[in-house]
Amino acid sequence: MKKIIIVMLLFFAFGNYSNAQCLCGTTASESRWDGIGFRINDDPINKYSCGYQLTVKTTAKITFVSGGYLCIDKAGCKAQISAKLMNGSTVVQNFTTFNFTEVLQFPSSGNYKLVLSAKCGKNTCKTCTYYFKVL
Numbered sequence: 001m002k003k004i005i006i007v008m009l010l011f012f013a014f015g016n017y018s019n020a021q022c023l024c025g026t027t028a029s030e031s032r033w034d035g036i037g038f039r040i041n042d043d044p045i046n047k048y049s050c051g052y053q054l055t056v057k058t059t060a061k062i063t064f065v066s067g068g069y070l071c072i073d074k075a076g077c078k079a080q081i082s083a084k085l086m087n088g089s090t091v092v093q094n095f096t097t098f099n100f101t102e103v104l105q106f107p108s109s110g111n112y113k114l115v116l117s118a119k120c121g122k123n124t125c126k127t128c129t130y131y132f133k134v135l
Contacts, residue, residue, distance in 0.1 A: 021072075021077070021121075022071055022072075022077030022120045022121030022122075022123065023071065023072040023120055023121075023123060024071065024072070024118070024120050024123050024124075024125035024126065025072065025125065025126070032069055032070040032071070032072075032125070032126075033050055033067070033068075033069055033070075033116070033118075033128045034067065034068050034069065034070050035047055035066050035067055035068070036048060036050075036064075036066065036067035036068075036100070036116075036128070037064070037065050037066040037067060038062050038063055038064045038065060039062075039063050039065065040054070040056060040060055040061070040062055041060060041061055045065050045066075047066075048130065050116075050128035050129060050130070051128075051129060051130075051131075052130055052131070053130075053131040053132075053133065054130070054131070054132055054133070055132075055133045055134075055135065056106070056132055056133070056134055056135070057134070057135055058106055058107075058108060058109055058134055058135070060105070060106065060134070061103060061104070061105055062103065062104040062105075062132075063102075063103050064100045064101060064102050064103070064104075065100070065101075066100055067100040068081070068100065069081055069116075069118035069120075069125060069128075071118075071120035071121075071125075072120070077120055077121050079118040079119065079120055079125070080097070080118070080119045081097070081098040081099075081100075081116060081117065081118050081119075082094075082095055082096050082097060082098055082116075082117050083095040083098040083102075083114060083115060083116045083117065084114070084115050084117075085104060085112060085113075085114050086112065086113050086114075086115065087110050087111065087112050088110075088111070092106075092107065092112065098116060106132065106134045108134070109134050109135055110134055111131070111132070111133055111134070112131070112132040112133075112134055113129050113130065113131050113132070114129065114130045114132070115127050115128075115129050116128040116129070116130075
């Protein structure tokens, strides 16, 4: 009987082991966004850090070519990424799944931001935001 109780306690304590291993980062401020690259129109591909601000024309076409979020991976987890293109508080375009192959185009001039969100398992991670001043 004691063995059964011990086994049950161990199961409840460590039964959700795989989810516990799928983490965003070691601290709340750690950014694990990786290699986010895109091109503007036909310009060469550049990699930009989160928080970067770009000035583009309304005719600009932003093509994503690489990137991702690195979960702390001890259980084979992969980040689920979504994104929102916003003008002020208005969502212009919603990407429920963002694969870093998307193309952004702006409907009019203004100040836009692209907010990338990642989840590792059930954990919501720090966002990555790009700012676009569209002329």
